[in-house]
Amino acid sequence: DAKTTQPTSMDCAEGRAANLPCNHSTISGNEYVYWYRQIHSQGPQYIIHGLKNNETNEMASLIITEDRKSSTLILPHATLRDTAVYYCIVARSGSQGNLIFGKGTKLSVKP
């Protein structure tokens, strides 16, 4: 599976949009971009995933560049409860494979 690069940490003001970048320049054509987050002392929570089109659900939006070498997770109106470590993971979908976690981005939402 392709490797991803994320900033170690980011801050965001409460109520503002949080934009979390991820680089995955070695992504293969059949690999998806997955985003998870882990709030302290909890298991990872699935947020969203996509292949090449932008995706939106009730939690977030995922913007994938046309060359698919990078993506951005957008939390439109961050709240204090969105403070967590956010993981960007690239993996094939539809398989029985596991996910490989990197260090992620520690997002701190501040009042």
Next chain:
Amino acid sequence: GAVVSQHPSRVICKSGTSVKIECRSLDFQATTMFWYRQFPKQSLMLMATSNEGSKATYEQGVEKDKFLINHASLTLSTLTVTSAHPEDSSFYICSARDTGGYNSPLHFGNGTRLTVT
């Protein structure tokens, strides 16, 4: 959405004893479940892949005789830490994917905090 339930959420045991952790998929079936371990301030590391009806496969460096995995049904996998020692203290997390769901993501339990005294 798919729910993975893990029990217990935290356990304290004495060195030398064994601890069993359960992982259940509540509203879907999973032929494969994954067990991860997370030490403080580190990311999740895959320990083993649990396969329903067959033997688990373990990652390099994970002792299969110490971390016993049983996947007896399509909704239940168990991890038993045998003869636990303080260095086994960690956060153990299971995950599963809906086998019957196309393009379904991996879902995680809420983890089990194991403390060995």
